[in-house]
Each structure stands twice: as structure tokens, then as C-alpha cells.
Amino acid sequence: MEKRTALPLQRAQEVSRPERSDAARNRESLLETARRIIAAEGVDALTMDRLAADSGLGKGTVFRRFESKAGLFTALLDSTEKEFQRRYIFGPPPLGPGSPPVERLVAYGRERIRVFDTQSDLLREADAPAAAFDPAASGAGTASEAHIAMLLRQSGADLDVPVTAFMLLAALRAVMVLPRDARQRIGVARLADGWESLVRSLLP
């Protein structure tokens, strides 16, 4: 008889919480698998079929979770940014706290270029407008600009900090603007070295 009694609303919400957490965990685990595929073989290797196979799930389950391939890529863009933020705010040095500001700024830009390079490929497949990663408009941009400004301030260099932070982030964001073939021709490593020269001449 108890089984047939409708649960009071409050209790129903409590009961459903673990299910929602499971959904969130499953989603995170799918995104983790997707990131692993991208890291190993590039964005082109990631398909809904491949993600289902590598996760040991049915393709239907993967579609239900992200609705579409565009939905998957939008979720990946977001989670890639959040994971990068965690690393530059809380992670190990030289990207995270504990290194001199100039070393953190070099590491930040090197990693930002690598992340932008991935995100730029993801953007092509996602529903997200490029403006979502516009440093002047998006939360990601604001956080990045604040981080660069903090490191410039800590370095003690005699600079107009907000203006310089803004220009440096734009220089990094250039990677997002580059057409893919130009990015591949120049290569992420050369762009990262160019960033390092710029930072080391600015903060000697």
C-alpha cells in the first residue's frame, strides 16, 4: 500500500536528487571520454558513434544526453574552458600559483593558445556563436583578462595594466581568428614561442 501512495513534492525532489547527480556524473564521464579522444586524435576523430563505442553506451544514450552533435560540442567548449580555469587558478605551477608572475604568464599563454586551438575546432561543430568566446563579451574572456591583469600587476612592471592585459589577450585570441589551415601551417608551438618572446620582452 505504501508503494502506491504518491510521494509529497518535497520528498519526491529529495529522491530525484541522486538520479540527477548520476546524470551529471554520466555526462561528465562522457565529456571526459570525448576530451580524451580529441587529445589523442584531434576534433575530427570525435563522432557520436565513436563516443558511444568508447563509453560502452548505445548511440541513443549519447544523443539523449547531448541532443545533437552540436550540443556535444557546445558542452565540450564549456567544459574545456572550465577545466582550463581550474588549472590556471588552482592547479600546479608554473600555470597555477607558486611560480613568479612572468613564468605564470608565459605558461598561461602557452596553454591558452593550445586550448583556443582546440576550441576553435570545436566551434566549427558547435551551435555556440564565436561571440561566446569573445574576450570582450564572455565570462571566459573576463576571467582570462582578470588573470592576465593580476599577473602583470604582481610583476611590478611599469605598465598600463588594463590596457596591456586587454591587448595581450587579443594577441592570444588571434589564434581563434586564424583559419584552420593557417593555424596548422604555423603550428601551435611557434605561436606559443611567439607569445613567450612577447611576454619576456615586456616583463624582463
Place this chain on the structure above:
Amino acid sequence: MEKRTALPLQRAQEVSRPERSDAARNRESLLETARRIIAAEGVDALTMDRLAADSGLGKGTVFRRFESKAGLFTALLDSTEKEFQRRYIFGPPPLGPGSPPVERLVAYGRERIRVFDTQSDLLREADAPAAAFDPAASGAGTASEAHIAMLLRQSGADLDVPVTAFMLLAALRAVMVLPRDARQRIGVARLADGWESLVRSLLP
């Protein structure tokens, strides 16, 4: 009787040439007046009515020349860029030839920021997509990048020239990306000073 004889096609074209030159001159003179209004009072002061009044022409003539306000602003964007190119390629120093590369690069960026600032206001009113002024895509961008690369090469600095030119142009282009209220709050002068610091630390 001669008056009624239709002109042979070839001759008709010859006759019409001076008229076309007149049209080009009138158009250039209208754009010149428009640029003067913008330089003195900003983009908001430029309306089709005002342009007609200041040119001593009817509003209908101005509309026939540019079709729409968007057409006027698109023509202005283009002519502003061409006029700037003429000055940095052929004009007097320090922007044009004759000064040391570092001084030309400082002058180029200061002027580029001022031109971008005007163009950013024009873009809002024009039909032209922002991509038309994308340094990665447009002719204006290619010419600017080539100019920066030439000055970096002439300076003899030990840099990856194409990568650095690309990042420096992106830093300048940031001005186009800034929302108008942020641009006005920071001010073109401060952005220009930030550019000068960047260049002088890069090319000591």
C-alpha cells in the same frame, strides 16, 4: 538630323566617360565632406540630411549616390582604409617612409587605433559584416600585417616575424572588438600609449 541619329555604341561609351569621372569626383567630394563631419563631431553627427546640407546638394542626390545610409557608411569604411594605406605607405614620416622602423611602428599603431576607432563606429551603421575588417580575412588586414612584418624585419629584432606581426595586429584589432562604451571609457589616447609601451619593449 544629326541629333536624332543614335550614337554608335563605341562613341556612346566615349562620351559617357567624362560623366563617369564627374560622378567619381562628386562621390569623392561627398565622402570628403562626410569625413570632415566625422572628424569634427563624430560618427553620430553624420546623417544623410547633414551631408546634403554641408555639400549644398539635395537629399535625393545624396541618396542616389549611396543608395542608403548603410551604403554611405560602407563607402566611408572603404575610403577611410584606403586613405590610411596611402599615408602609411607613401605619406610623410613618422608614419610613412623616412623614420627608423620602431618609430614607424609606433606611429602606425597609434594611427591604426584611431582609424579602427572611427571604423568601429562606422561598422555599426554599415551593412558590412565585421569580417570585412577581419585581419585574417580582408585585404586591409593582409596589407596591415605585411606592413607590420616589414617594419619588424627592418628593425633587425630577433623575432619570429610572421607570428609577432600577426599577434601585434590582433592587439591593435582589439580596439574594434571593444564595446563602444568601454572604448570611450578607456579612451583612444590610453590605448595608443599602451601600444607604444608594447612596441618599445619589443624593439628596444
